[in-house]
Amino acid sequence: MQKILTDYFRPLLVIYFSLDLTLKDVVASAELGVEKHLELGKQFLAQGQLNDALHHYDEAIRGDPLNYLSYFKRATVYLAIGRAKSALPDLNKVIQLKPDFKQAKMERGNILLKLGKLTDALDDFESLAAIGHPDGQSQLEVARPIVTFMEEARHLVENNNYDEAIPLLTDIIEKCPWSVEMRELRARCYEYTGDFHSAILDLRPTTKLVSDNTAAHLKISHLHYHLGEAEESLREIRECLRLDPDHQLCYPHYKKVKKLQKQLKGGEDLKNEQRFEEAIEKFQAALTTESSIYHYKLTSYVKICECYSKLNMFDETLEWCGKAIEMDQHNADALCARAEAYITQEMFEEAIHDYQTAKDSDHHPQKVDDGLNRAQKLLKQSQKRDYYKILGVKRTASKQEITKAYRKLAKEWHPDRHSGADKEKAEKKFVDIAAAKEVLTDPEKREKFDNGEDPLDPEEQHGPNPFNPFGAGQGFTFKFHFG
Structure with missing residues (x-):
């Protein structure tokens, strides 16, 4: 039991x-006392310790839920920390408990005005103005015209008069900065006029003003995406999925942006590793994923153009650089890549033209100035002695190819194989062939020459000619054996 x-x-x-x-x-809590909580809340509020102040006002309300001052002071803290929507219920409670509390009604009217809730705001201001409250009358004069302005703004947007609507909406938002409807309307205007950044700035506050605002996060993500800002687009769409993991519109967009970003980053990494063929495949895959948005198309075209230029594939370089330049005629990266391709073909005037076009833009990288200077030097150099032409090889020729060409020409033009009038011509030709071999098989000298400086030109070197295969002022006899 x-x-x-x-x-x-x-x-x-x-x-x-x-x-x-x-x-x-x-x-x-009761032993501490409601008055003590109110006093501590006041002290913490004065010190700027708002969370501590909020805690004590919570306790004061818990201790005495009919004390209108506790609600009013907590509303003051909410306003101080930017939580106006949380302050509104407290102000409603204050006015319910003490209908003649003018300051609470004024604060509520101001919050309602900022939220764009004009009908309710006008009720508060009119009741205050009716009893001679000066601030109530002045706010009434501010709020009344906004009702008309809002109707006019809605009409302009409905009729696609976006440029006219924007300044009107700007005036309204100055008075009603927390109005979700007005910010969304202005964002719509900015979007249709192509000012995506301003549209984003208008939509971002609405993600705080409206709880679980997945629509705003999705719209902001789309705007970032159209601006070519894939990272920002991903960040925003993840916020949408955090609120609703199975969102029918956010999830497909997330998958597409993530895939595209992975392709572009993968292509860039491969390009930096000089794995140009693989990089091209990645960028072409990115074009398949996104073939219409300007930024991503241009980025892929430019990157493919640069890769083909590095591979010394002239026709392909011209094709892809041409696509990029057609989209952006002053694109420095595409113009520089095409200029380098022209240089490999000794088309120096065309290279100079591309570098000059790139330089005409307001902001251009240092490589444009460097490339233009080099192309101009190469053009001038080509009008003198061109070692590549002497050996009959391309500018992209390997050391082995250069040596092979030298041996063939040296054998053909060796002075011992010529006599009479031809001997003098052969001697000059042989000197040029030997000089070409000297420069192009020496990495340091070849680099100088490729940059438009002849390492064997005494005028450019500011000294005696460093190359003379026969010795200064001496005769020579060639013995050439064809073994």
């Missing part, structure tokens, strides 16, 4: 002791 009684009362004892603990907490 004792066991049965114990088992019966045990749940009641648990409830009792739980209630006892709760009652102790209430008693402890």
Whole structure:
């Protein structure tokens, strides 16, 4: 029997002791006193410790839920920390408990005005103006015209008069900065006029003003995407999925942006590793994923153009650089890549033209100035002695190809194989062939020459000619053996 009684009362004892603990907490708070909580809240508010102030006002309201001052002071803290929507219920409660509290009604009217809730705001201002409150009358004069302005703005947007609507909406938002409807309307205007950044700035506050605002996060993500800002687009769409993991519109967009970003980044990494063929494949895949948005198309065209230029594939370079330049005629990267391709074909005037076009843009990288200077030097150099032409090799020729060409020409033009009038011509030709081999098989000298400087030109080197295969002022006799 004792066991049965114990088992019966045990749940009641648990409830009792739980209630006892709760009652102790209430008693402890009551012992501190509502007035003390209000005083501490005031002190913390004055010190800027808003969370602590909020805690004590919460306790004061818990201790005395009919004290209108506690609600008013908590509303003041909410306003100080930017939580106007949280302050509104407290102000409603204040006015319910003390209908003649003018300051609370003024604060509520101002919040309603900022939220764009003009009908309710006007009710508060009119009631204050009716009893001669000066601020109520002045705010009434501010709020009344906004009702008309809002109707006019809606009409302009509905009729696609976006340019006219924007300044009107700007005036309204200055008075109603928390109006979700007006910000969304202006964002729509900005979007249709191509000012996506301003549209984003208008939509971002609405993600805070409206709880679980997945539509705003999705729209902001789309705007970033159209601007070519894939990282920002991903960040925003993840916020949408955080609120609703199965969102029917956010999830497909997330998958597409993530895939595109992975392709572009993968292509860039491969390009930096000089794995140009693989990089081209990645960028072409990105074009398949997104073939209509300007930024991503242009980026892919430019990157493919640069890769083909590095591979010394002239026709392909011209094709892809041409696509990029058609989209952006002053694109420095595409123009520089095509200019480099022209240089490999010794089309120096065409290279100079591309570099000059790139330089005509307001902001261009240093490589444009460097490339233009180099192309101009190469053009001038080509009008003198061109070692590549002397050996009959391309500018992209390997050392092995250069050596092979030298041996063939040296054998053909060796002075020992010529006589009479031809011997003098052969001697000059042989000197040029030997000089070409000297420069193009020496990495340092070849680099100088490729940059438009002849390392064997005494005028450019500011000294005696460093190359003379026969010795200064000496005769020579060639012995050439064809073994």
